[in-house]
Amino acid sequence: MSESATMGDDANRWVTFRLESETYGINVMQVQEVLRVSEIAPVPGAADYVIGIINLRGNVVTVVDTRRRFGMVEKEVDDLSRIIIIETEEQVVGILVDSVAEVVEIPASEIETAPNVGTEESAKYILGVTSRENELLILVDLNKFLSEEEWNEVGQF
């Protein structure tokens, strides 16, 4: 990270990850840690975006398949796959992503509201977009990542 970054302004820092060919960002204040993928224990239940649960230092954390959640085809876990442990107002959950890249600093002024294309569904959890090195970075609102009902489902293990 650049040394000239403003101290203590985590609200402007985003952890970026990749899914398929897109890059997404989630606010660093909501990221607890990033883990390599170890054993995810399957659980009974209906939601297709719930992969299972992991034991994080004695705590049960549900792991969500972000691809499935975003309506993409799921992918085999490989060496680059990571589980990002995020903390929202509701609870702590793990999200499985293809890979994690760097933490970037984005001043609020550079965030544009996403144009309202696509389904209602996807618009819900997109906070905004920003251009970065010829790439579009999609910023995700983790609080809206799942509906209240879905958060309940995820939190039940």
Place this chain on the structure above:
Amino acid sequence: MAQFEDENDSKALVEQKQALSNYLDALFRELPVIEPEPIASPVADEVVVAKVAATDLPKEPVVASSEEVTAQAAENEEPVPVYFQPTAPFQVLFFSLGKLNLAVPLEHLSGVLKVADEKVTPIPGYAEWHLGLMKYHGATVSVIDTAKLIMPAHRQDVVQDQRKYRYFILLGERRWGLGCHAIAEVVKLDPGEVKWRKNRTLQPWLAGTVINKMCALIDVDGFLKLLSKGYL
């Protein structure tokens, strides 16, 4: 993950494991002691005694309180859902369906049956997870395709196995036999080793997660209710 030692005698095996577990538990279970005067020596065990007292007293309620209970039941017509959440250590049997591991409290288990050539008679009109009826020691057991019951169609890969069901876990006084692929050990759990579900209106048959084993714990009553509703 589920290990299995003696393939030939699962029921006896569960009974053996349970016998040992029960034997040891009984030896460690202290009944409340009524003291005429306090003990002089340093004894740090009042907590154990008190904790044990609540759940190890006989199941039949003492006369006084049963009167209270009936009075209250008469007033209060609405059945309050009682969820499985013991306050004292309890035994569970671990078993598996494909890659999915589950735990069931031993208290509600009527037995474990190994599938040999038990004849299962399919009954037309029953739910698709109901494999049929089977006679076992005079009881008529409803045989359940557990995988279909607890996992939706698109997640069947998790609970399938190239083996067919080899064991049936008998619940509800042998009325239901849940097919599974393997059974593992009987373990005594402390309630603190389980992450209990707070809101159980969704899927009331799931009591919580056994933390060290990362597997779901079944609420047998909730499960039986689900099964009973499944009848056409």
Place this chain on the structure above:
Amino acid sequence: MNIWAVANQKGGVGKTTTTVSLAGLLSAKGYRTLVVDMDPHGSLTVYFGHDPDTIERSVYSLFQVPNIASSDMPRRVIKQTRFEGLDLLPASTAMATLDRQLGTQDGKGLVILRALQQLADRYDYVLIDCPPILGVLMVNAMAACQSLLIPVQTEFLALKGLERMMRTTAMITRARRSPLGLHIVPTMFDRRTRASHEALKQLQSDYPEQLWDAVIPIDTQFREASRKGVPLPIMRANSRGSIAYRELLTWLQEIYPADSRAAES
């Protein structure tokens, strides 16, 4: 008060020798020591000059008391030995009937723990010699102790028995619900034989965390000491076996120093 149990489901591994030697060393160092004989066979009791067949008050008596926690029987069962600072709770042959007598009576696994708790202000160390059978006596010993010493001969057949002992220990630890220190002590090590060395290597590979990092060698002086009813470290301090037990004790006392409290149940 530190309570150590010495156990192995296999007999002849050096349980009594270990109990006697460690207790002898402790009392010689000035620690108030109690040895408890939980084996109906009574080797420990015989070692200190009593007869399990005719002894009047023994560990058996502790199980006959309706409420051990408030009884003064533990104090009345204590026998002094010839050695200063070393007392004995002797065994009686009648203990062999306890499993049948007690069945699975609730709480009968905690009798010795309750009895020893009453003696907490009298002793710094308690060593319990366990019977070789899983039953109410072994369970009592393992419920009472904070740490378990498992002596195992350094020979192939003994290793198989050890696996079984470890499984039993695991079951009892689970029922006990409090942590138990576990230490495997290789005994009867004969440095002249390849078998001893290989058995030791196997132990090191199978139980790296629980294994003590030295051995108790065979020492013909053990038998002589037993005949005289004297712990070897007291009879002959510089005998090979004495030196080894002294090392073991030093190692154990680092983990369990004299002022540590008895485990909460």
